[in-house]
Amino acid sequence: MAQNAAAQQPAAIAAAATPIADKAQDLAHETTVDAGQALTSNQGLKIADNQNTLRAGPRGPALLEDQLFREKMTAFDHERIPERVVHARGAAAHGVFETYASQAAITRAGFLGAGGKKTPVFVRFSTVAGSRGSADTARDVRGFAVKFYTDEGNYDLVGNNIPVFFIQDAIKFPDLIHAAKPEPDREIPQASTAHDTFWDFISLVPESTHMVMWIMSDRALPRSYAMMEGFGVHSFRLTNAQGTSRLVKFHWKPLKGVHGLAWDEAQKLAGKDPDFHRRDLADAIATGDFPEWELGVQVVEEADANRFGFDLLDSTKLLPEEIVPVRPIGKMTLNRNPDNYFAETEQVAFHTGNLVPGIDVTEDPLLQGRMFSYVDTQLTRLGGPNFHEIPINRALAPVHNMNRDGFHRQTIAKGRVNYEPSSIDVPPIREVPAANGGFVTAQVPVAGVKVRHRSETFADHYSQATLFWQSQTPPEQQHIVEALQFELGKLTVPAVRARMLSNLVNVDRELATRVAAVLGVAVPAASPRNGNKRYAPSPALSMIARANPKSVVGRKVAILATDGVDGDGLQAVKAMLVRAGVMVKVLAPHLGSLWSAGGTPVAVDELIVTTPSLVFDAVFVAAGADSVAALRASGDAIDYVREAFRHAKPLGALADGAGLLAAAGISTTGAKVPGVSVASQPAELSQGFIADMTMHRHWDRAVKSALAA
Ligand code: HDD
Numbered sequence: 101m102a103q104n105a106a107a108q109q110p111a112a113i114a115a116a117a118t119p120i121a122d123k124a125q126d127l128a129h130e131t132t133v134d135a136g137q138a139l140t141s142n143q144g145l146k147i148a149d150n151q152n153t154l155r156a157g158p159r160g161p162a163l164l165e166d167q168l169f170r171e172k173m174t175a176f177d178h179e180r181i182p183e184r185v186v187h188a189r190g191a192a193a194h195g196v197f198e199t200y201a202s203q204a205a206i207t208r209a210g211f212l213g214a215g216g217k218k219t220p221v222f223v224r225f226s227t228v229a230g231s232r233g234s235a236d237t238a239r240d241v242r243g244f245a246v247k248f249y250t251d252e253g254n255y256d257l258v259g260n261n262i263p264v265f266f267i268q269d270a271i272k273f274p275d276l277i278h279a280a281k282p283e284p285d286r287e288i289p290q291a292s293t294a295h296d297t298f299w300d301f302i303s304l305v306p307e308s309t310h311m312v313m314w315i316m317s318d319r320a321l322p323r324s325y326a327m328m329e330g331f332g333v334h335s336f337r338l339t340n341a342q343g344t345s346r347l348v349k350f351h352w353k354p355l356k357g358v359h360g361l362a363w364d365e366a367q368k369l370a371g372k373d374p375d376f377h378r379r380d381l382a383d384a385i386a387t388g389d390f391p392e393w394e395l396g397v398q399v400v401e402e403a404d405a406n407r408f409g410f411d412l413l414d415s416t417k418l419l420p421e422e423i424v425p426v427r428p429i430g431k432m433t434l435n436r437n438p439d440n441y442f443a444e445t446e447q448v449a450f451h452t453g454n455l456v457p458g459i460d461v462t463e464d465p466l467l468q469g470r471m472f473s474y475v476d477t478q479l480t481r482l483g484g485p486n487f488h489e490i491p492i493n494r495a496l497a498p499v500h501n502m503n504r505d506g507f508h509r510q511t512i513a514k515g516r517v518n519y520e521p522s523s524i525d526v527p528p529i530r531e532v533p534a535a536n537g538g539f540v541t542a543q544v545p546v547a548g549v550k551v552r553h554r555s556e557t558f559a560d561h562y563s564q565a566t567l568f569w570q571s572q573t574p575p576e577q578q579h580i581v582e583a584l585q586f587e588l589g590k591l592t593v594p595a596v597r598a599r600m601l602s603n604l605v606n607v608d609r610e611l612a613t614r615v616a617a618v619l620g621v622a623v624p625a626a627s628p629r630n631g632n633k634r635y636a637p638s639p640a641l642s643m644i645a646r647a648n649p650k651s652v653v654g655r656k657v658a659i660l661a662t663d664g665v666d667g668d669g670l671q672a673v674k675a676m677l678v679r680a681g682v683m684v685k686v687l688a689p690h691l692g693s694l695w696s697a698g699g700t701p702v703a704v705d706e707l708i709v710t711t712p713s714l715v716f717d718a719v720f721v722a723a724g725a726d727s728v729a730a731l732r733a734s735g736d737a738i739d740y741v742r743e744a745f746r747h748a749k750p751l752g753a754l755a756d757g758a759g760l761l762a763a764a765g766i767s768t769t770g771a772k773v774p775g776v777s778v779a780s781q782p783a784e785l786s787q788g789f790i791a792d793m794t795m796h797r798h799w800d801r802a803v804k805s806a807l808a809a
Contacts, residue, residue, distance in 0.1 A: 123194065123220035123249050123496060124436065130491040131439060141171055181446070182481050183232040186277055187243045189291075190226030191236075191325070191378035192445040193385055195434035197221050197248060197395070203429055206346060206399055207338040209458035210537075211250040212429065220249045221432060222492060224448055225325040225377070229280045230291025235370035236377035237361060238291035239320045239583070244330035244352060245450045246432070249496040252537060256454040257350055258474070262319055263331035265415040266308040268558050270469015276301060276308075291370075294590040303599035307416050307558075309607060310565040316583040317568075317576060318360030318643055323717075323796070324380050326391030326434075326654075327359040334467040335412040337460040337542045338399065345542040347400045347412055347462065349419055351426045352393040356654065358643045359796045362747040363583060369714045376715065382437050387683070389654040391434045396426035402544065409633045410564070411557035415466040417564055421640040444492045449478045457534070460542040465554075484508050500529055560631025565607040571641040575799035577611075584615045594621075602627060644799065652793045653681030655717040660708065660737055660760065662688045664726020667696025669754050672782035673720065680790055687711060689734060697724045708736050713743045718750040718793050721757035728756050732763040741766065748797040750775045752789030754782065774798040 139147045147168060154166035162169070184190075197219045203212040211219040226243035227236065242261040247254055266276050279301035282288055289295050293315065302308045314320070322328045330352030339345040361369070369376045384391060398419050400412065410417040438444035451474035452467060461467050478487045484507030487493055502518050517525045532538035572580065584604070588597050598621060604612040605626045616623045639645040657677055661670055670686070677684045685705040688694055693701040713719055719741055721731070731737040741764045744751055753761055758768040758778040768778045775798030777788030792798070 121220075121496070123222065126494065126496060127439075127444075127491050130443075141168060142175075181483070184226075184481060185477060186228050187226035187245075188232045189230050189234050189236070190224045190243065190445060191381050192222060192224040192438055192448065193381060193391075193434040194436040194438065195221050195223060195390075195432055197246075197430055197432045199430040200428065203338075204340065206340055206348075206397075207458035208341045209250070209255070209338075209456050210252045211248060211255070211456070212458070219251075220496065221434075222247045222249075222444070222448060223432070223434060224445060224450070225328075225381070227291065229277075229293065234291035235374035237321065237366040237369040237374075239293060239315065239363070239366065240291065241315060241320065242322060242325070242328055244328065246330075246352075247448065247450060247454075247493075248456075250456055251497055252456045253497045254454045254493075254495045255456040255459060256450045256452065257332055258450045258452050258470075259330050259332045259350065259352070261322065261328040261330055262311065262314045263329075263333060263349075263351075263418045264311050264314065264564070265333055265466060266302075266311045267305065267466065268307050268414055268416055268554065269465045270467075270473070272305070273466075273469060273473075276305075294587040296591050296593050296596060299588065299591055299600055300593065300596045303596050303603060306561040306603060306606075309561055309603050310416050310568065313565050313568045313580065313607065316580045316587070317572070318579050319358075321361040321363060321366045322377070323359040323361055324356070324384075324391075325377055326381070326384060327354055327356050329353060329358055330393065334415050334464045335400075335405075335462050337462055337544070338397075339458050339460060339542045343543060345402060345460070345544060347402060347405060349398040349400075351396040351398070352432070353396055353426070353428070355392040355394065355431075356651070357647050357796070359647070360643060362797075363579070363586070365714055365747045368712070372712050373715055381434075384654055385434060385437050389681070393432045394428040395430045395432060396428045398424040398426055400424060406557055410560060411555060413462055413464045413555075414558045415464055416558075416561070420567070420635060420638040422636065422638050443490075447482065447487075447490045448492045449474075449482060449487050449490070451475055451478075455539065457537060457539045463546065486510065502529070560629075560633060562606045562629050563631050563633040563635065567635040567638060568641055569608050569611055570635075571637040571639065571645075573642055573644045576642060576644055579799075581611065581614045584611075585618045588615065588619055597621060598624065647796065650794060651681070652790060654683065655681075655793055655796075656683045656685070656715065657718045657720055657793075658685055658687045658706075658711070658713065658716040658740075659720045659722055660687055660731060660740065661694060661702065661722035661724070662690075662727045662730045663695050664724050664730065665694050665696055665702055665722045666698055666724035666727070666754070667694070667700045667702045668698040669724070669782060670696075670702055670722040671700070673722070673754055673785060676782055676785050677720075677790070680786075682790075682793070685711070685716075689730070689736070694727070697726065708734075708740060713740050713747070713749070716744070716749070717796065718752070718789070719744040720751075720789060721753040721760045723753075723755040723757045725756060728759045731760045738764045745776075745801075748775065748799050748801055750777075750789060750792035750795070750798065752776075752785070752792070753778045755780055774801050 139150055153162045153169045155162050199212050199217045201215040211217060224245045227238050227240040229240055230238050244259045244261050246257045279297045280293060282290055283297050302312055332350030335347045335349055337345045338348045405412045452470045486506050486508050489510045502520055504518050515525055520529055522528050534540045588600055591597050601612050601616055601621060602624045604615060605624055606629045612623050674684050686702060687706050687708045688704040689708055691704050691707060693703050696702055737760060741751060741761055745766050761768050766776060767773055775792045777792055779785050779788050
């Protein structure tokens with residue numbers, strides 16, 4: 101008997117060792133479709149009455165024995181789990197990562213080992229400071245966390261949309277987050293850094309200055325998750341089959357280019373459509389406009405960790421792409437929306453320690469602290485140590501070990517042996533040598549005396565902040581200045597404002613002078629600063645210099661019209677835009693259909709008052725004398741185009757539609773205003789309105805002087 105069992109086991113193990121290729125298929129076992137089914141209790145009991153509690157007579161008190169009421173109410177009372185202590189608000193999607201060509205020369209990671217190799221992924225984007233119900237468009241860093249379900253186990257790249265971080269050592273993380281989150285006495289403000297405690301902390305921690313420049317830029321106001329870069333932030337390690345390890349920085353480059361919102365727009369969106377980014381992501385995927393990124397690497401020899409004038413173990417520094425180029429190694433496509441927000445997006449758990457053979461961590465003191473926090477936090481959030489069994493977290497690679505029991509255990513591990521080594525089960529559960537795919541830590545020498553001490557190589561806190569400022573185009577610099585004026589203008593403690601200006605002077609005197617101009621404070625003298633490395637400006641750090649002015653696919657356009665519209669003209673404009681891949685909506689003062697000067701009625705998609713210009717990328721005014729006259733007389737329509745103009749969006753009109761732009765004070769004659777175009781026929785759109793849309797925004801408009809909105 102015993103011999104028989106032993107003979108059968110290798111086949112069983114071989115079958116179990118085959119990874120499932122597809123996460124959707126894996127999750128399918130867990131999904132349930134309730135529609136049309138009989139209503140039951142959790143035990144499968146069919147329920148006859150879901151309207152009335154059990155009570156003593158029709159007007160009598162409820163009875164404690166009502167197990168159906170109690171089960172339902174208990175489930176409801178415990179529906180919520182603690183939100184993430186940071187990154188609480190997020191949205192996610194499934195997708196696939198495809199490797200371009202084998203990276204075996206630099207890493208033995210199997211999912212990077214062959215051209216065309218596809219790996220399922222789940223990606224969660226998030227804001228950091230706001231709570232779960234806060235607005236998507238808060239000025240904040242965005243989380244960019246990717247879980248690769250590889251054949252060798254789950255690999256998590258838990259990054260942000262900004263390549264550097266506020267602090268150098270994880271021991272400061274709780275302080276940073278306490279300072280950034282709402283102030284503890286009144287829990288105000290929600291999802292905003294514009295308050296005393298945040299800037300108090302920042303002003304006392306000069307290493308945060310570089311990151312502050314990034315969050316004051318439009319990087320902190322992405323137009324779409326699909327239009328953000330992503331960064332692994334830290335230096336990680338890649339190790340190849342020969343055991344050679346190198347340092348690597350990971351980059352995600354969006355194929356839609358990198359674009360931002362206007363600050364005024366972001367604030368208004370927080371009220372009008374707080375779900376702006378999650379809606380945009382879900383809609384894009386539902387309509388087949390799949391967000392895509394290339395994964396790129398900057399690879400550096402271990403010996404060069406300090407060669408660039410800063411320490412590659414310091415997460416407040418970036419490695420300029422002009423010094424070490426980013427080499428694309430694969431493409432990620434997000435192509436499927438989650439079926440259930442809670443089960444997938446809320447319960448997904450990322451961890452910097454979810455590594456695969458060939459990818460490892462470095463001694464970066466920020467990353468080292470993260471290696472503890474991510475599992476620890478899930479114990480409270482997901483209620484115990486078995487969160488790896490939750491379907492969205494479950495590896496596609498087979499899982500066999502001696503971890504047992506604990507709250508909410510799902511797996512039923514057969515047999516008596518829950519330890520190793522053992523001789524009772526034949527063959528026993530076994531370790532796997534590196535040569536056969538086992539994980540081994542990168543063999544790098546470390547030595548030292550135990551100290552609480554920061555390396556001198558981490559001491560230069562300003563040179564890269566200066567690099568960032570000097571790499572921005574004039575409109576981007578103006579946005580940084582305005583953001584700092586706004587944030588520091590909100591402070592109630594003057595000493596904090598003054599201290600921040602002392603930091604800014606160390607970045608750039610002109611920056612500090614422009615910020616100080618509206619704050620009513622003198623520009624302080626620069627204080628002695630550690631390090632003064634001079635970098636050549638890096639165009640890669642500018643969103644505008646690196647804009648991707650090719651495609652308008654997925655952009656959203658509002659066409660304004662009302663009764664008396666030139667229907668044929670409107671349909672021709674719409675057809676041209678749709679052919680270019682644009683999503684078009686007709687907006688009018690009333691729903692239903694518009695009578696058309698040309699005969700065919702035009703269907704209305706949305707009301708002008710319910711769907712603000714904020715949720716569109718560009719606005720177009722249809723032709724037709726009666727339609728234009730009515731819109732010119734409408735304050736809502738005039739505000740609509742003014743607001744779009746103020747937010748630097750492309751504006752277009754067909755023929756006499758230009759009358760609405762003129763009524764809003766936008767010049768359509770004489771010298772061309774950037775991003776404003778009038779077509780006499782629909783065919784002219786490709787050279788005018790659509791060409792203007794490729795630029796996404798026309799930040800070079802003299803916005804405030806041209807139009808006091
Ligand atoms: Fe973190 C969540 C990214 C520093 C501790 N972090 C979290 C998420 C992202 C990041 C994207 C959300 C994951 C999700 O969608 O579920 N964190 C970063 C980056 C950092 C960083 C790019 C610096 C380079 N984090 C950091 C430090 C610590 C943490 C220094 C603590 C030592 N982070 C956490 C956490 C969270 C988290 C408390 C909260 C929820 C979670 O982990 O699952 O463990």
